[in-house]
Amino acid sequence: MSHPHPELGPPPPLPEGALRIVALGGLGEIGRNMAVFEFDGRLLVVDCGVLFPEAEQPGIDLILPDFDYIRDRLDDIEAVILTHGHEDHIGAVPYLLRERRNIPVVGSKLTLALLEAKLTEHRIQPVKVEVAEEQRRAFGPFDCEFLAVNHSIPDALAVAVRTPAGIVLHTGDFRMDQLPSDGRLTDLGGFARLGREGVDLLMSDSTNAEVPGFVTSEREIGPVIDEVVRTSSKRVIVASFASHIHRVQQVIDAAERHGRKVALIGRSMVRNMGVARDLGYLRIPPGLIVDSKEIEGWPPDEVVLICTGSQGEPMAALSRMANRDHPIRVAEGDTVLLASSLVPGNETAVTRVINGLTRWGARVVHKGNAKVHVSGHAAAGELLYVLNLTRPSNFMPVHGEWRHLRAHAKLAALTGVPDDHIVIAEDGVVVDLVDGRARITGAVQAGYVYVDGTSVGDVTEFALKDRRILGEEGFISVVIVVDSNTGKVTAGPEIHARGSGIDPDRFDEVLPQVEKALQENAADGVVDIQQIRRVVRRTVGSWVSNTYRRRPMIIPVVVEV
Amino acid sequence: MSHPHPELGPPPPLPEGALRIVALGGLGEIGRNMAVFEFDGRLLVVDCGVLFPEAEQPGIDLILPDFDYIRDRLDDIEAVILTHGHEDHIGAVPYLLRERRNIPVVGSKLTLALLEAKLTEHRIQPVKVEVAEEQRRAFGPFDCEFLAVNHSIPDALAVAVRTPAGIVLHTGDFRMDQLPSDGRLTDLGGFARLGREGVDLLMSDSTNAEVPGFVTSEREIGPVIDEVVRTSSKRVIVASFASHIHRVQQVIDAAERHGRKVALIGRSMVRNMGVARDLGYLRIPPGLIVDSKEIEGWPPDEVVLICTGSQGEPMAALSRMANRDHPIRVAEGDTVLLASSLVPGNETAVTRVINGLTRWGARVVHKGNAKVHVSGHAAAGELLYVLNLTRPSNFMPVHGEWRHLRAHAKLAALTGVPDDHIVIAEDGVVVDLVDGRARITGAVQAGYVYVDGTSVGDVTEFALKDRRILGEEGFISVVIVVDSNTGKVTAGPEIHARGSGIDPDRFDEVLPQVEKALQENAADGVVDIQQIRRVVRRTVGSWVSNTYRRRPMIIPVVVEV
Known part of the structure; x- marks a missing residue:
């Protein structure tokens, strides 16, 4: 090979x-x-x-x-x-x-x-x-x-x-x-x-x-979904991929058998199931679907909600239900069925959703405790x-x-x-x-x-590296105003920090060090902005490293007037 | 309940x-x-x-x-x-x-x-x-x-x-x-x-x-480890928790049976196994342990390395081996055994390590493909x-x-x-x-x-929120120097951005907007630094949001001279 x-x-x-x-x-x-x-x-x-x-x-x-x-x-x-x-x-x-x-x-x-x-x-x-x-x-x-x-x-x-x-x-x-x-x-x-x-x-x-x-047949999921719907005394909420038409069909079939209405929640779920129904890939019995806005008023034991968010996506309906940040208030006796795989990388997010829903009293059925996905x-x-x-x-x-x-x-x-x-x-x-x-x-x-956002390719590996440092350590920016004629500092140094986790009062300790370093640097009378930046970065960087054993991004900003 | x-x-x-x-x-x-x-x-x-x-x-x-x-x-x-x-x-x-x-x-x-x-x-x-x-x-x-x-x-x-x-x-x-x-x-x-x-x-x-x-007996891991060591033609590298003395004992026993020397790698592994041996909780046959620095020169089929890093910790020896950033060069025919659980939250990191080691030709044995953990x-x-x-x-x-x-x-x-x-x-x-x-x-x-780092409790939820925004979106800082007597802008606005993923040249588009907004704001002749900050934040914020659909942290810095 x-x-x-x-x-x-x-x-x-x-x-x-x-x-x-x-x-x-x-x-x-x-x-x-x-x-x-x-x-x-x-x-x-x-x-x-x-x-x-x-x-x-x-x-x-x-x-x-x-x-x-x-x-x-x-x-x-x-x-x-x-x-x-x-x-x-x-x-x-x-x-x-x-x-x-x-x-x-x-x-x-x-x-x-x-x-x-x-x-x-x-x-x-x-x-x-x-x-x-x-x-x-x-x-x-x-x-x-x-x-x-x-x-x-x-x-x-x-x-x-x-x-x-x-x-x-x-x-x-x-x-x-x-x-x-x-x-x-x-x-x-x-x-x-x-x-x-x-x-x-x-x-x-x-x-x-x-x-x-070998992978089990999709057909084996049907009876499990049916059993979940049949034995639930309150609401049933099913989270699935918005493209999994066969799975959604099985949920719809189970809802119909047990006399429950169905609401589809989430833009991609509504869009894809509309396409699938129009082309004949999804069979929806007439009158079964209820608008998601109306479903709140329906008796809990007469509804099934089908939504996205099975991967713990924070903005999806399911995560918001887990955080009590959604009109559907999950409560004791409700059943939530995660009828999907767990895509690697999403484990922590999904665990958070399961714990949130469990906390409010829901029974959560997922691939870890039932055969609800192949x-x-x-x-x-x-x-x-x-x-x-x-x-x-x-x-x-x-x-x-x-x-x-x-x-x-x-x-x-x-x-x-x-x-x-x-x-x-x-x-x-x-x-x-x-x-x-x-x-x-x-x-x-x-x-x-x-x-x-709307841009493609603008965010480079460099920008991501900056984001990782900023996200882990925050930044300290040091602003200095310099007279471009004399080279003298006319204002600053001023320190602005975010995410550094350092008490702002503590910056009083390093400011005199920066001033001193700048004075020593200015002794020869030449204004060299690159050099000022280096001096600031070095002085503040060593102070943070020695005092806190941390390495926030240090950003010297030198403005000439 | x-x-x-x-x-x-x-x-x-x-x-x-x-x-x-x-x-x-x-x-x-x-x-x-x-x-x-x-x-x-x-x-x-x-x-x-x-x-x-x-x-x-x-x-x-x-x-x-x-x-x-x-x-x-x-x-x-x-x-x-x-x-x-x-x-x-x-x-x-x-x-x-x-x-x-x-x-x-x-x-x-x-x-x-x-x-x-x-x-x-x-x-x-x-x-x-x-x-x-x-x-x-x-x-x-x-x-x-x-x-x-x-x-x-x-x-x-x-x-x-x-x-x-x-x-x-x-x-x-x-x-x-x-x-x-x-x-x-x-x-x-x-x-x-x-x-x-x-x-x-x-x-x-x-x-x-x-x-x-029921949980299987720890004893059942022994034969699996033994089999891995017995059938390996080159190096065996075992990653485990630094506190799992029973597991390390089983690895040491297998190494001894198959005539291999053992090196312990990682500070906590060396420290804990030293404690365990001194107190009689770990039995190490005389002459079995080789210093980790010497082990590189040893024939690959005569060594077992025991290290930390089973959770994909990026600085641990195992991750560095996966990245070819370690003196031990993993090669075709080597076997790596992850003899530990996968702690929730570490899935992505561990997957990365497995793929890295596999890429270099190592056989990776882990709880997903063998009974190597209980x-x-x-x-x-x-x-x-x-x-x-x-x-x-x-x-x-x-x-x-x-x-x-x-x-x-x-x-x-x-x-x-x-x-x-x-x-x-x-x-x-x-x-x-x-x-x-x-x-x-x-x-x-x-x-x-x-x-x-060295501080306890200084990093608050606020600082973490800042870190999350900075890590997701980066920041744009806008520096303005204002004459404290006249209220006039004497230098700037100057834009410094990191992690925003926006081409710096594009800031030329927004600078005139900021200048114009500042002029309108200064029309009444009153210097209000808070107000200047608000104007800058609003102007730059809307520009980024409309142009890129992003929300980097916007930091107006107003320096008075």
Whole structure:
């Protein structure tokens, strides 16, 4: 197994008849999935998603793939293929279309509808190409065949990309639920047919490659939800992902069976379920839905609320209920059901919500104490089926952190893919398929692009580093007014500090030290603002460090009059 | 079940013959355990621990219980009883002893030795009272009986406190390992004897009250560790808590069996294992330990390294190895064993370490993929035994978040404790045992006290709020120099920003707006610095909000010359 080395340089020119694949996201992380295929000077993009920030990216709303690699070649893009409608696969499309509006976006009916609803907020009207499983369609030199896959959102697709360089099968996200509620199975027959034809490279979802065995059927969640609704004496509040249409369907079915009305809470929940209902992916019995504003007055034992916030998002309805900062007042006897996974990184926030709700007397049912969630990704035992059916000449695990990619690579090796035909690449690593053999040939820029408020890319790693220091230690700013003619200090030093946790009175101790240092510095009569800044930073910095063993940001501000 | 309400006021005077219990930590949180008992004007403290900060407490090193409730009554304290040597039970003792040095500290041999090693760093020589299981000893009106309990550190104790108000059994932290490697069982016989005598109030460890069933024996970890060491072809690196003497013993035993030398890495690991060895709690074969500086040169298949950092602490050796920022260069074929629990809140940090180590080719064995950890706390099935054996008249779950306290309360109710004899209290809630009945009677101050660097309590919630804003959004400071006689602006406005993620050139847009607003403001000729500040804050604030949809901290600095 080869893996990238820091010393990877720019890739060589792509040989004629060869296919190049560069993931700009999704390799070495869970999220912002995006792969760029290149053949004969033309490009095909598969997925274009966002990554959600962690504590190390304070204040950031979203993280995008870096489009730098394709920015000068936007006109070479034949199409963007979207495997399904999750944010980590479609969320960055608006930002790509901002750079070139008429890139054709290709996807299934539901995927395109969810994308379109999102693009409306960005005031973009996309060029859509609707496809479905068992269809085949060429985009420039890329002859694409679409195959059904089962996932935690309906209407997901895998794509086989044929070029003269060979067949590449990209699974997208998938699971192998053998009893799916909508009957739509992952098309293993199609995978087998491709395997017989000869898959030159398999790119397969690694998210659950570390999880042994098999994922339970989504169908098994139904009875658990039903039991929760049936045995609840007061309100039932269900939190789920706003895209999990199958899960919401099960909640709606249970509510109907037990004579409860349903209110949908949260903008994305209302929007997505509207889309799903209109397209026939969600069945809502007439009269079942009650407006969320009216639901407060309804008897508690006659309602089910479905909301977002299952990941502990502080502004979502659920967190606000836990803090008693929401019109719905959770009380003794209410039941809250977190019918979702716990996305890594959100553990603390979710724990806080569970404790808050418990404090007010609610019973909280979650994946830690009941079978209320199944994963949307195939586990190790299932991934082996895909490897055995497609019998790929080369294998490249995608969609996962390092641990997942390595685990998936091991599974491939167990099924007989030779070690040196397994390519573990990170974001930005260039993989060329030449003469039937996939190899790493270089690397391109593929860093994080941060969305903060309305701006994209303005917030840099430098700014984040400043934020981390400010967030941990606060700052001390020292203002000094200097006469630009004489070099004399005419006002200040004045100290302003925030977040430093130092009693402002204590600054009286350091001010004389600063004054003294400035006097010594001014002895030669030359005004050197850089030098004044250095003296201030050093004097105040050592004082704080010696007195408090802390390192706040020290900001000398020298104003000339 | 009663539970506290926000409207709780100060408690009434304690009736004669009654016992008062106030937890200053550990109720509603996992950590900083501390309970204050009061009888006849005298006080007894049980445990005095720290809580480790989360992301919401940026820059904070430790969180202490608030001693405010006892600060005026330090001389009334008869003793501090320490149930065992973990940080969340002894970590705040140095800070309490700073307020009164000669408070007797009571504990088992190992507990006192670990405390003493810690106090040396604070240059405090404690007044020690060593006790052991099956001993009985009075501290003022508090007649204390000590009972052995098994936990993830040796020599842990429960304590039964007898006063004329009745018998209170405080379990401390415990588990029920029935095959402990040191043969020291939780003294259920003693619990039963107390039950026959009549336990008026049981205070019992709730940490695992939500976990069904039973905790596996520590003994079962041994073979797994052995197998990991036996099958590793290169280096074995084991990360564990620096206090987990039994676990370290198992690693040392495995290393010895397979002919490997051992190096201990990390200050607390070296210190605690030194204490444990000197007192006979850790058996180290002669010649087995190699100095950590020498271990680099040793053949990889002949060494085991034992280090801290199992929680992903960024400065610990393990994180630095994952980042290739440590003399030990983790390489293909090395095995890293995280032989510890994953403390909630540390998931992201630990995931980062696992991915980093995996990236360099190490096999990482952790509780997610092998049986390499068992909990130190009794699970629900075991807690029922304690409730059934002690048959308490009143029950108060301790050591846990709300979810754990409620779950434990339910277990108590199932064993027959009447609902209205179960008291769920939070930190600061006053529980009085009067005439054999425990009731909530009020609440006292019990907030967080932050340790940051060398200072205790200087960092307030205000400062933390500032840090959170600065960390999320950065700041923009606007400096203006004003002539104090004329009120005219003589220099500035000048803008200095950090962490805002705004291109400095863009500030040219807002500067004229600030100047204009200042001119309009100065039209009446009166110098009002507060008013200038308001104008600046409003002008710059709206500009940022409208242009970027962000809310950095805006800091107007007006200097008069």
